[in-house]
Structure formats: C-alpha cells, structure tokens
Amino acid sequence: MGIFLAANWALIIDIVPRSEAARYLGVANIATAGGSAPGRIIGGALIDPTDATAHSQSAGYLHVYGITGVFFLAAAVTVPPLPSPVRAVTAGAVPDDRLDGAG
DSSP states (O other): OHHHHHHHHHHHHHHSOGGGHHHHHHHHHHHHHHHHHHHHHHHHHHHHHHHHHHTOSSHHHHHHHHHHHHHHHHHHHHSOOOOOOOOOOOTTOOOGGGOOSOO
16 A cells, blocks of 8 residues: 555656646545445455355455456556656756746
C-alpha cells in the first residue's frame, strides 16, 4: 500500500498545477480509504462462503484475486493513457504553474 500511495501522490503532483495539488491529493486519499473499507467487507463475504463450499482455506482468496485481476484488466483497457507533462523550460526559468504564489 505504501508504494502505491507514494507513486500515486508523485503522479498527481507531476500532472496537476501546484495550486490544485492539495485538492487532488485529498480526492486520492478519499478514494483509497473509501475503497478499502467496503473492499474488506465484500472480500470477506466472498472468501468465507467460497472456502466453506470448496472445503479449502485458499479457494476464497483465489476467487477474490481472480475477480481483482478481471477488474484490473478492465481498468487497464478503459482508462486512457495520461499525457506526458511538457518539460521544455528555459535554463534557470521556473514554470508558471510551479510558482508558490510568489513572483
């Protein structure tokens, strides 16, 4: 989870204007926390009955990982790729969107 959050925050800060970064980081945190709570409830509701039906201690987890893989592939196909940020800046100049209200 830590690696995901670090990469997520770095991507947000890299692609949004500095003045909007706090708002986007807040939305990312809400989405992360908001997905974790129901995911644990739904995951448990899927794992326990599958384990009981299959008389196995791992069948439920394999079931949930399979569902997660399907959703991952669906997201990878449907989410458009992000544009590369333009970094053509004159030597020594600071891009306008990176100013902290100064200048």
